[in-house]
Amino acid sequence: MVLRESENSFANQIMEIKGMESITERHVQNGRVQIAIMMVIASATILMGLFAMGVGSSEQLDKLLTLEIILGISEANSLQSDIIWQLRFPRILMAITCGVALATAGALMQGCLGNPLVSPLTLGVASGASLGAALAIVFGLHVTDFLAPLLNYGPLERLDFASIGIVVNAFIFSLIVVAIIIQLGRMRSISAESYILVGIAITFICGAIVSTIQYFASDAEISQLTHWSFGSLSRPDLSQTIWIAAVIISLMPIAIVFAWDLNSMALGGDDFAISTGVDPQITRVGILVLSAGMTSIVIAFTGLIGFVGLAAPHMTRLVIGNDYRKLLPCSAVTGAFLVLLADTIGRTIFAPIIIPVGVMLSVIGGPFFMYLLLANRGMSH
Numbered sequence: 001m002v003l004r005e006s007e008n009s010f011a012n013q014i015m016e017i018k019g020m021e022s023i024t025e026r027h028v029q030n031g032r033v034q035i036a037i038m039m040v041i042a043s044a045t046i047l048m049g050l051f052a053m054g055v056g057s058s059e060q061l062d063k064l065l066t067l068e069i070i071l072g073i074s075e076a077n078s079l080q081s082d083i084i085w086q087l088r089f090p091r092i093l094m095a096i097t098c099g100v101a102l103a104t105a106g107a108l109m110q111g112c113l114g115n116p117l118v119s120p121l122t123l124g125v126a127s128g129a130s131l132g133a134a135l136a137i138v139f140g141l142h143v144t145d146f147l148a149p150l151l152n153y154g155p156l157e158r159l160d161f162a163s164i165g166i167v168v169n170a171f172i173f174s175l176i177v178v179a180i181i182i183q184l185g186r187m188r189s190i191s192a193e194s195y196i197l198v199g200i201a202i203t204f205i206c207g208a209i210v211s212t213i214q215y216f217a218s219d220a221e222i223s224q225l226t227h228w229s230f231g232s233l234s235r236p237d238l239s240q241t242i243w244i245a246a247v248i249i250s251l252m253p254i255a256i257v258f259a260w261d262l263n264s265m266a267l268g269g270d271d272f273a274i275s276t277g278v279d280p281q282i283t284r285v286g287i288l289v290l291s292a293g294m295t296s297i298v299i300a301f302t303g304l305i306g307f308v309g310l311a312a313p314h315m316t317r318l319v320i321g322n323d324y325r326k327l328l329p330c331s332a333v334t335g336a337f338l339v340l341l342a343d344t345i346g347r348t349i350f351a352p353i354i355i356p357v358g359v360m361l362s363v364i365g366g367p368f369f370m371y372l373l374l375a376n377r378g379m380s381h
Contacts (some may be wrong), residue, residue: 001156003070008368021288024177028112034321034326034330037319037320037330038329038333041334042333043332045096045333045340048337048340048344049092049096049340050067051063051072051222052091052092052340052343052347053066053067053070053088054067054093055344055347055348056083056087056088056347058187061080061083061084065080065109065120067265069084070110085238086237086238089238090240090241091233091234091237091239091343092241093241093245094233094236094241094244094284094301094302095233095336095338095339095340095343095357096245096339096340097241097244097245097248097298097336098233098298098302098305098308098335098339099332099334099335099340100248100252100333100336101248101294101335102120102294102305102309102339103308103309103316103331103334103336103338104252104255104291104294104328104331104332104335105120105290105292105295106118106120106291106310106312106313106335107312107313107324107327107331108262108290108291108328109123109287109291109309110266110313111258111262111266111287111324111327111342112258112284112287112288113196113284114265114266114317115196116271117310118310119306119309119310120291120295120309121295121304121306121309121310122199122200122310123181123195123199123203123288124174124178124181124199124202124203125174125177125178125291125295125296126174126203126295126304126306127169127177127206127207128173128174128176128177128204128206129171129173129174129296129299129300130170130206130207130210130229130304131177131206131209131210132166132169132170132171132172132173133166133169133170133228133229133303134209134214134225135169135173135213136166136169137166137217137224137228138216138217138221138225139213142165142166142168142169143168143169143172143214167300167301168300170296170299170300171296171300174292174295174299174300175292175296177202177206178288178289178292178296180198181195181198181199181288182285182288182289184198195284195288205268207297215350227303228303228304229297229303229304230304230358230359231302231304231305231306231356231357231358231359232302232356233302233339233343233357234343235301235302236301236302240301244297244298251290251294252256254290255290255294256328258283258286258324259324259325259327259328260325261283261325262287262324262326263323264278265278265280266322266324285359292375295309302357304358305357305358306361306362307337307358307361307362308335308338308357308361309335311338312334312335312338313327313331315334316330316331316334338361339357339361341359341364342357342361342364343360345360345364346359346360
């Protein structure tokens, strides 16, 4: 009898070990599949970038010749070199940078606030940028007017503050709005809902102020403000684009560090996160500041570019899952592909007329996003 019980216990242990090995094998296999998916999206983004380099209205540069020049097979004249490296390359690099920044910021915000409908633009960052741009365009109120006397020395003497007045206004006001949201959220409570509700309220307030400013604006000023709100990747030049890309790349490791804290908060809420040594309030504030910084740097130069910060994390989550260690980098790659795809289609569909990338993202991404959600829901049933 004792021998039989011992044999049964040993058999159960063997079954448990085999079950654990099976789970481990499935986890490793899923990890390989997820890495393969990310590599496919990254490769598609690179190929899309090479294709976009050959898209344009110049008769001297077709797609094949552009590819040969990029690969060093053919030599470009001065005009061709300027078109490729001063006009097309900054736009493509800005599209990739914009997608990475907005998608990463969206995934971070959705994770720390526990709401899949949150994005950098719905939480007040865009409304603050719009308010800053409206004040600069309509009333000529530039933050740089106050900064220029303080920074007018050394290498900064050659900086044309007037030319970047709208950019600086949009950047500063978006950060101010996020600071207000964080402070008011702290005053009310430490819950995630507080930040969301305050962000929605601030968004409506800033929108009302911008509408009032437009009422006093001239037709030319309204046109300029409307054009800014469409979003455009052609505004930053090559040096500005490289600087923006370098800043976003330097912030990405900080975003990845938050992945472990986000996993703890996603698994069991704030109570579970606290039990694992994570402070939810400090984590939320840190993520909101980081996300606001990444978003503000981009939209200050490009104008409003929506949808990608909301949709890219969702699309990635349907394939990758909720592990933020993989979700954050995959969302960044997906966002880069979405923005680059939308901009390429916008440049070619009605060429030589260029459709703003913000408009194309909504037109293309909206129906595709709905299809993914409905398809995933059908699979779950």
